[in-house]
Amino acid sequence: MSTAAFLAVALLHLMAAISPGPAVLMSARTGVIHGFRAGLALAIGIGLGGVIWAAAALFGLALLFEIAPNLLIALKILGGLWLLRMGVKMWRSADAPLDLDAGTACAPRFFQAMRTGLWVQLANPKPAIMFSAIFVGTVPQGASWVVFAMLLTVVFLNETLWNAFVARVFALPLARRSYMTVRTAIDRAFGGILCALGIKIAST
Structure with a gap:
């Protein structure tokens, strides 16, 4: 695999990771409520x-998925319903009293938050199609395991570093204070967007 092709894959995926979606949304909300950790x-x-x-x-x-399209449909429906459930929960809790200091102190455990991030990403099977489109024509047939390992490392770093950056920005004191002034509206907007994304994933 040429260096140019490798960099093209890395850049294309970075653009996909940066684009707004459930992962970025949850990173922002987790940062502002529970802090950077x-x-x-x-x-x-x-x-x-x-x-x-x-x-x-x-x-x-x-x-x-091409051979068994019903498998993709089932995964989309399950993932969409999971995101829809999260969105409804977020919407309903928008009016509940919230103490950011208590939110940080009562933040989910590290592996619990990590598991939530994993499920947020796995709830949308469309990345598998996106990755296939990116890899076709860029990853040569018979590529070595070293190439595969490098590609997967880039995917991990792009996703992790970008979403960690989003969480860091929203965990800043100014962002948290600003959030508290319009919290109900933001949480309802976040919940509504998450519901819309869940419906979109399940229905397309």
Whole structure:
């Protein structure tokens, strides 16, 4: 695999990771409510989920979806329903009293937050199709395991570092104070967007 092709894959995936979606949304909310440590754990889980989808694409999951399209439909429905559930929960809790200091102190444990990030990423099977489209024509047939390992490392770093950055920005004192002034509206907007994404994933 040429250096130019490798860099192209890395850049294309970085653009996909940066684009707004459930992962970025949850990173922002986790950072602002629970602080950077929980946001970092969430970002690591998101990175691991990205690696799982990328590895599946490298080993032919897109071809399996073509052979058994009902499998993709089932995964979309399950993932969409999970995101929809999270969005409804976020919407309903928008009016509940919130103490950010208590939120930080009662933040989910590291592995609990990481698991949430993993599920957020796995709830959307579309990355497997996206990765397949990126890898076709850039990853040569018969590429060595070293190439695969490097690609998966880039996917992990792109997903983890970007979402950790988002969590860090929203965990800053100014961002947290600003959030508290319009918290109900933001949480309802976040919940609504998450519900819309869940419906979109399940129905397309």
